[in-house]
Amino acid sequence: MASASALSDPQFDLEVLSSRPAPPCAKPVEVDALDTRQPARMRFVARCPAGKGWRQDFLVRARISAQVAVTAAPVGANQPLAEADLALERRDITQAPDAIGDLALAVGQSPRRSLRAGEILRSGQLAAPxxxxxxxxxxxxxxxxxxxxxxxxxxxxxxxxxxxxxxxxxxxxxxxxxxxxxxxxxxxxxxxxxxx
Missing domain, CATH: 2.30.30.760 (SH3 type barrels.)
Structure with missing residues (x-):
């Protein structure tokens, strides 16, 4: 996600949600991703290859933040964006996978709807004029x-x-x-x- 969106300085905070701790394992535990499509609710499986072994599923919640383009002032629909209309700010983008991390990618584009000041710019909101x-x-x-x-x-x-x-x-x-x-x-x- 971070590389595909050209995000600047992405940071990931992970929280493992589990009802019980994993039992001990004599060998390194093997972890595989089951579903990572939604960062707020990812599924992983941990396996112990030692002895009779065990398997346990875990839910992991990710919070992703990065320096992204936001509107510096209100912008009307279909109004081409100028550099003065934009700013870079660190924001939580967990629910905004198409956030724009480079101001140059937004300059000259036009929002499909009016945007409030401080709104994260998303590529799906913008169109070439x-x-x-x-x-x-x-x-x-x-x-x-x-x-x-x-x-x-x-x-x-x-x-x-x-x-x-x-x-x-x-x-x-x-x-x-x-x-x-x-x-x-x-x-x-x-x-x-x-x-x-």
Whole structure:
């Protein structure tokens, strides 16, 4: 979880919940995870390989905290986030597995709903801002080996950078699928993504 979310300085506090202590074992106890999907309620099994041995199940509760992005002030829905809107704070993220640990991953994104000051930013709350809206006049640009061809079109779908949208060619009326390259610009889906 910590590495997948690019969390900064994660800390884990574990509490073993058991009704009885494990009996002694003459050899090192073997421990295997049974279910670790929910940090607040993980299941492990401990086995003693010595003699007749024994097996005992344990519940383990984890509390996870890390430096994560939070809103520094209230932010409206669909308003692109600026660096001034964000702060890094240590928070309990046990119930927020998609918390964002790097401010750069949130800057420029837009929250799907209004956020209060101090709210943890989660990747599921954010979307890339729409740079092409349905009905916008767009420039259809194709670049290949130093040759560039462009023509006017009309976006039939809205999309963020990198999204595939339908575009009507203004000259021919033909509808084609294009990738959003930037504000008011689309490019053919079958060409490599433009870095310009």
């Amino acid at each position: 729409l740079v092409v809206k349905r009905g916008d006049q767009v420039l259809m640009v194709a670049r290949h080996e130093g040759i560039e061809v462009s023509m006017a079109g009309e976006a039939l779908d809205a999309g963020a950078r990198g999204a595939v949208v339908r575009v009507r060619n203004a000259a021919s009326g033909q509808v084609v699928r294009m990738r959003v390259a930037g504000a008011g610009t689309v490019e053919p889906v079958d060409l490599p993504v433009s870095r310009r």
